[in-house]
Amino acid sequence: MWAVGGFFIAFLISFYFAKPLFNFLVQPFRWAVEWAGLDNRQIELIYTAPQEFFFTQLKIAMFGGFVLAFPLIAAQIWKFVAPGLYKNERSAFLPFLMASPVLFLCGAALVYFFTMPMVMWFFLSQEQMGTAAQVEISLLPKVSEYLSLCMTLIFAFGLVFQLPVATTLMARVGMVTSQGLKDKRKYAIVLAFVAAAILTPPDPISQIGLALPTILLYEIAIFMARRVERPPAQSEEAEG
Template sequence: MSDEDIDASKAPLIEHLVELRQRLMKSVIAIILMFIVCFYFATDIYNILTVPYLRAAPDPTAVQMIFTAPQEWFFTQLKLALFGALFLAFPVVASQIYMFVAPGLYKEEKGAFLPFLVATPILFAIGACLVYFLIMPMAMGFFLSMEQTGGEGQVAIQHLAKVSEYLGLIMVLIFAFGLVFQLPVVLTLLGRTGLVSSEGLKDKRKYAIVAAFAAAAILTPPDPISQIGLALPTLLLYEVSIISVRLVERKRAAREEAREAEEA
């Protein structure tokens, strides 16, 4: 290869690196702006996140939370702001990723990639809503049922939550459910590339059941409600993925038949 060919190959690479830097900067700026907004409203957001706790409590007016270190509430607000910033800035980050990748894709590939980009935040939001409206109230109800009022021969046992521990619990559940709800997106993309098939997924269903409960045991707190609450939707999403991959295979077969008919 001559020096001219080497210099010519360097130019596109430098252009791609410059564009990548610009895309990353825009994504970081979006995250920073959302972080500032979420930090300003951190207390309000935290109060919204405590609604499942209040719904599960026998007396919502008596619910109290504490922080046991001077800096705990401040760092909890920082974590909450980062959590909200990543969620709110995702559309910007995803659009920057798409605009960086899109020029290297064929028209058909662009049309196939875009629906998955749109489905990702929607499925994550569905998983988060399931946690907020169903799983978290049920889990908190289970935990609070272990309280003991006390009396003759009994000691009073009451739950006094720490602000950081409650935020950690609900964030873990939201992330766990949000990630698991990406299963149809991941398996359908693998189906488009031919790495998995609907028949293969059906044959491995029994392994998927074991994997779903194992993942639920790892990703959620050690209580039966949240673990079963994650495992069952995972299995349902696995069945949805099989249907989605089957549709992809049918479309691929139809395109191949049409191509063969044109060649004939």
């Protein structure tokens, strides 16, 4: 009830600031226009249905409400789970619970400051100037589709940035080992590109932009697994 109430209040606050938040998300589009050398271009987004921008603001409010209310939601989940854990389990699990939102924000920051401007720059490069022999083709994004692109990339990168947390937890409980992760590195590289093709729009910039950090995070996961995994002797003693 506390989590739902906190989300509802955060939703109302986010809905009140929905338009400034949307303008904040449009900033990568502005950077892409500058990178493309279109300084005189007016930044314009459209909506083609009367209710489209209203529902776009609702989506922004839901996303912003969840982000604002996440500390309260996580605290309530922790209060529910913690009494069922041993003291050493609580001390081991809590740092990962705190690291998870930090890594998600790192992924979102990468999208906002690098990936999204590069993606929009790529789409702007597809425009066609009007001449006597060809028609003019200009990019006029819809507000709903632009927001959908932003949220898709943010969720994709935020999810991938949880890889070190997930593998470190599995290594701590003995489900995976650093050597096992090393042996499967070539399969992980292939899966990184497959996942990037599924989770991102069908353009090479966003797909490569997600695959390369995924491979880097996999290497970090191997390093973290090596740090936290128990030596074989300790594992055999614990099993005994």
